[in-house]
Amino acid sequence: MLRTINLILISLISLNTTAQNSIIERVNNYLDRKNTFTDEIIYVSIKKQKLYYIEHDSIIKEYIISSSAFGIGSASGSNKTPIGLHSIKEKYV
Numbered sequence: 589m590l591r592t593i594n595l596i597l598i599s600l601i602s603l604n605t606t607a608q609n610s611i612i613e614r615v616n617n618y619l620d621r622k623n624t625f626t627d628e629i630i631y632v633s634i635k636k637q638k639l640y641y642i643e644h645d646s647i648i649k650e651y652i653i654s655s656s657a658f659g660i661g662s663a664s665g666s667n668k669t670p671i672g673l674h675s676i677k678e679k680y681v
Contacts, residue, residue: 612645622673630676634660634669 615629629642634655641649661668 608647611640611647612642615642616645618673624673634671 611631615631619625619629627644629640631640631642632638632653632655633640637653637655639651639653640647641651655669656667658666658668660671662670662672
């Protein structure tokens, strides 16, 4: 069985309790604008170079990441980190 996890790549602020609520609120607002609903989200902060695994409106895990040295953008072949809502259809094993 495949499950879809949505990935949101955008910038955000540091992680204290207020910031956690801000992240959750920001993610939910973004998903509302895209008419998307999901219980699992992978949220990436380009600014903080962190990935947040969010499940049922709670941040479950936080990881340090490295985005592209070429910056952000979605032009094909630019080697930039694309921002926006992306769906992960399958996990590579």
